[in-house]
Amino acid sequence: MTDLPKIVVTGASGRMGQMLCQTISQSNACTLVGAIERAGHDWIGLDIGVAMGGADMGVIVSDDALAAFAQAQAVIDFTVPEATIEFAAIAAQARAVHVIGTTGFTDEQIERLEPASRHSVQVRAGNMSLGVNLLTKLTQMVAKALDEDFDIEVIEAHHHHKVDAPSGTALMLGEAAAAGRGVALSDVRDAGRDGMTGARKRGDIGFAVVRGGDIVGEHDVMFAAAGERIVLRHMATDRVIFARGALKAALWGQSRGPGQYDMFDVLGL
Ligand SMILES: NC(=O)C1=CN([C@@H]2O[C@H](COP(=O)(O)OP(=O)(O)OC[C@H]3O[C@@H](n4cnc5c(N)ncnc54)[C@H](OP(=O)(O)O)[C@@H]3O)[C@@H](O)[C@H]2O)C=CC1
Numbered sequence: 728m729t730d731l732p733k734i735v736v737t738g739a740s741g742r743m744g745q746m747l748c749q750t751i752s753q754s755n756a757c758t759l760v761g762a763i764e765r766a767g768h769d770w771i772g773l774d775i776g777v778a779m780g781g782a783d784m785g786v787i788v789s790d791d792a793l794a795a796f797a798q799a800q801a802v803i804d805f806t807v808p809e810a811t812i813e814f815a816a817i818a819a820q821a822r823a824v825h826v827i828g829t830t831g832f833t834d835e836q837i838e839r840l841e842p843a844s845r846h847s848v849q850v851r852a853g854n855m856s857l858g859v860n861l862l863t864k865l866t867q868m869v870a871k872a873l874d875e876d877f878d879i880e881v882i883e884a885h886h887h888h889k890v891d892a893p894s895g896t897a898l899m900l901g902e903a904a905a906a907g908r909g910v911a912l913s914d915v916r917d918a919g920r921d922g923m924t925g926a927r928k929r930g931d932i933g934f935a936v937v938r939g940g941d942i943v944g945e946h947d948v949m950f951a952a953a954g955e956r957i958v959l960r961h962m963a964t965d966r967v968i969f970a971r972g973a974l975k976a977a978l979w980g981q982s983r984g985p986g987q988y989d990m991f992d993v994l995g996l
C-alpha cells in the first residue's frame with residue numbers, strides 16, 4: 728500500500744474532471760482513489776479510465792462523496808457552485824484538503840463556503856495556472872503605477888460550453904486592478920455593455936466576453952490612454968496547466984492548518 732496522498736476528483740466526467748484524473752494517474756506524487764459524479768450519471772459503476780476511453784485505472788466512478796472523501800487526503804473539485812458548497816461540507820467532515828477550481832459563485836455562495844474552512848484546508852482560485860496568477864500580480868502592479876487616464880478593460884475568451892461570465896479569471900484580474908487602484912471592484916465594475924450605454928465612466932473597470940469553439944481560455948488586461956495602450960495577455964492552450972496547479976495545491980495543503988487559501992499562497996507569489 729502506498730503512503731502517497733490519496734486524491735478524489737469530483738465532476739470526473741467533465742472537461743477538467745477528466746484532465747485531473749489523467750494528470751493524477753500519471754503523477755508519482757499522489758494516487759487517484761476516487762471519481763465522483765452526480766447520482767444517475769451514465770458513468771456511475773464504470774472504471775474511470777475505461778469510461779474515458781482508455782485503460783483501467785482501478786477507480787470506480789461513484790456518487791457517494793462521503794465514502795470517497797473519507798479515504799482521501801484531498802479532493803479536487805471543478806464542478807458547479809451548488810455542488811461545490813455541498814462538497815465543502817463533506818470535505819470538512821472528512822478533514823480532507825478541498826481544492827476548488829469551480830467558478831461562477833455569487834457573493835452569497837462564497838460566504839457559504841466559509842464554515843467548512845474552519846475544519847479543513849480550502850484552496851480556491853478562479854485560475855490555478857502559474858501564468859495567470861503571475862499575470863494577476865502584474866496587473867495589480869501596473870494598475871498601481873498608472874492613474875485613471877488609463878482606462879482598464881479586461882477581455883476574456885472561452886469555448887462555447889462555458890456557462891459563467893465574466894470568467895473567474897477575468898474577475899480575479901479585475902479585483903487585482905481595483906486593488907492596485909485602491910478601490911473596490913464592486914464600485915467600478917462595468918460588465919455587459921449593450922445599447923445606449925453612454926460614454927465610458929472615468930475610473931471604471933470594464934469587462935468584455937467572447938464565447939466560441941474550443942478556446943481553452945484567453946485573458947487580456949488593457950490599459951488604454953490617449954496615444955498609447957499597454958496590454959497584458961495570457962493564453963491557455965492546454966487544460967493540463969489548470970490540473971497541474973490544482974495538484975500542486977492539493978499537495979501544498981497537506982501541511983497547512985484549516986482555513987481559506989488561494990493560489991498566491993500555494994505559489995508563494
Ligand atoms: N480554476 C481554474 O483553473 C479552472 C476553473 N474551471 C472551472 O471549473 C468548472 C468546471 O469546468 P469544466 O470541467 O469545463 O465543466 P464541465 O461541465 O465539463 O464539468 C463539470 C462537471 O461537474 C459535474 N457536476 C455537476 N454537478 C455535479 C454534482 N452535483 N455532483 C457531481 N458532479 C457534478 C458535471 O456533470 P454533468 O455534466 O452530468 O452535469 C460535469 O461532469 C467551471 O466552473 C469552470 O469555470 C475550469 C478550468 C480551469
Ligand SMILES: O=C(O)C1=N[C@H](C(=O)O)C[C@H](O)C1
Pocket residue numbers: 830853854885889893894895896897943944945
Ligand atoms: O471554464 C473554463 O474553461 C475555464 N474557467 C476558468 C475561468 O472561469 O476563468 C479558468 C479558465 O480560464 C478556463
